[in-house]
Amino acid sequence: MTNEKSLRVERLKQRAKYCCCRYCGSELHVRQIVFHTQAMARIELYCDQCQKIEYGVEKEAYASAKAFVEANQFNYFPDMEDNEQRLQMNIAKVCNITSWQLRYLGLTDEAGLTVPVHINEYAMEQCTTVEDDRLEQLLEEADQWAQSLQQED
Amino acid sequence: MGAIITARGLGCQSGDRFLLKNVNWEIEEKSRWIILGMNGSGKTTLLSMLAGYQDFTHGQILYRDTDYRGLNILEVRKKMGFISNSYFDRIYQNESVMDLILSGLSGTFGLEEENISSAHVRKLKRLLERVGLQDRMDASYSWLSKGERQNILILRALLAQPEVMVLDEPMTGLDVVSKHKMKRFVKGMAEDGQQTILYVTHHFEEISPDLFDYCLLMRHGQVYQSGLVEDVINSEVISHFLQKSVTIDRMHDGYYQLLFQK
Numbered sequence: 001m002t003n004e005k006s007l008r009v010e011r012l013k014q015r016a017k018y019c020c021c022r023y024c025g026s027e028l029h030v031r032q033i034v035f036h037t038q039a040m041a042r043i044e045l046y047c048d049q050c051q052k053i054e055y056g057v058e059k060e061a062y063a064s065a066k067a068f069v070e071a072n073q074f075n076y077f078p079d080m081e082d083n084e085q086r087l088q089m090n091i092a093k094v095c096n097i098t099s100w101q102l103r104y105l106g107l108t109d110e111a112g113l114t115v116p117v118h119i120n121e122y123a124m125e126q127c128t129t130v131e132d133d134r135l136e137q138l139l140e141e142a143d144q145w146a147q148s149l150q151q152e153d
Numbered sequence: 154m155g156a157i158i159t160a161r162g163l164g165c166q167s168g169d170r171f172l173l174k175n176v177n178w179e180i181e182e183k184s185r186w187i188i189l190g191m192n193g194s195g196k197t198t199l200l201s202m203l204a205g206y207q208d209f210t211h212g213q214i215l216y217r218d219t220d221y222r223g224l225n226i227l228e229v230r231k232k233m234g235f236i237s238n239s240y241f242d243r244i245y246q247n248e249s250v251m252d253l254i255l256s257g258l259s260g261t262f263g264l265e266e267e268n269i270s271s272a273h274v275r276k277l278k279r280l281l282e283r284v285g286l287q288d289r290m291d292a293s294y295s296w297l298s299k300g301e302r303q304n305i306l307i308l309r310a311l312l313a314q315p316e317v318m319v320l321d322e323p324m325t326g327l328d329v330v331s332k333h334k335m336k337r338f339v340k341g342m343a344e345d346g347q348q349t350i351l352y353v354t355h356h357f358e359e360i361s362p363d364l365f366d367y368c369l370l371m372r373h374g375q376v377y378q379s380g381l382v383e384d385v386i387n388s389e390v391i392s393h394f395l396q397k398s399v400t401i402d403r404m405h406d407g408y409y410q411l412l413f414q415k
Binding site for chain 1 (some may be wrong): 205206207208222224225230244245246247248249252261262263264265266291293327394
């Protein structure tokens with residue numbers, strides 16, 4: 001039982017190192033919430049920025065969720081005013097989904113990510129969206145190029 | 154049936170002041186208790202201690218004959234469905250409704266993902282729908298009305314399937330409709346008889362001897378008297394307790410009514 005008690009405290013301390021707030025991405029701290037002789041009963045992870053008890057998410061998952069929300073203008077809360085709070089709630093929503101998927105895929109465990117992750121911030125920007133007109137033009141150019149090859153033969 | 158909770162010489166001292174002093178109380182499993190007392194009599198302090206949310210400085214509390222100090226207090230909290238606006242309003246502010254309810258599964262104040270399964274989340278959604286709060290899942294606790302907060306705390310308690318329901322003045326601050334719903338919820342739970350119930354109030358019109366077995370009167374942090382509801386809630390005892398001449402009647406719906414004599 002003593003082990004159980006100290007385990008939670010240790011687990012939260014470790015989690016504070018590899019996780020951040022799901023809403024604002026800030027660092028998490030182990031804070032005493034109430035007075036109690038049993039340490040595990042009085043402490044929680046806390047975000048000083050949001051002033052809330054916050055379990056957090058892996059920092060990489062937060063970065064990914066934030067990038068997704070911003071790049072795609074993802075909005076789960078259409079009834080809310082467009083402000084910082086809505087943005088943070090959307091990021092937190094995607095964080096919950098990402099976190100679930102990472103766990104489901106076995107890419108996270110109680111010690112955080114189980115595999116090294118290399119974030120490619122520009123991955124989505126490398127993709128090009130082609131409009132219909134431009135696509136037709138490209139197809140024509142391709143036809144002309146193919147014909148020129150046949151003539152050479 | 155044996156005692157599920159026993160308090161022996163229980164006390165809580167803050168500086169020179171005793172918030173609670175020498176409380177001895179044996180709570181039988183599946184018994185239904187009313188805890189009555191005026192403001193500042195130590196009711197919330199006592200219940201938050203029994204529920205494992207507050208420490209004590211004197212005496213001991215036993216859960217099925219095992220001292221709280223030797224138990225994992227988070228496990229104790231899971232067995233006690235603690236519903237107290239006055240307590241949780243001091244803890245929660247910006248936390249989301251979903252995190253708050255799910256925290257009940259681990260007996261902590263914050264979310265503990267390891268204790269949560271998809272089945273729990275599905276159950277949470279069903280419960281929120283039942284009380285018409287499905288749209289509030291992502292809302293902060295501070296955005297909610299008093300009645301909504303009360304419902305959220307009930308769901309937090311129920312999700313962990315507790316053995317004891319600890320309700321601390323659940324009707325306070327509720328509008329008439331919410332009060333009616335709360336009364337129906339308590340009645341259903343009391344009639345069901347599957348859980349031990351500790352119900353704190355200072356309103357006699359919330360008490361019916363048909364729903365509760367025992368009553369504990371508290372004054373100045375101490376137990377004034379305890380016993381069967383009908384032995385404790387009567388004009389003589391309550392007049393003495395309140396130090397005012399009062400008459401206790403029963404209304405047509407079975408609930409008590411307190412009348413001050415001229």
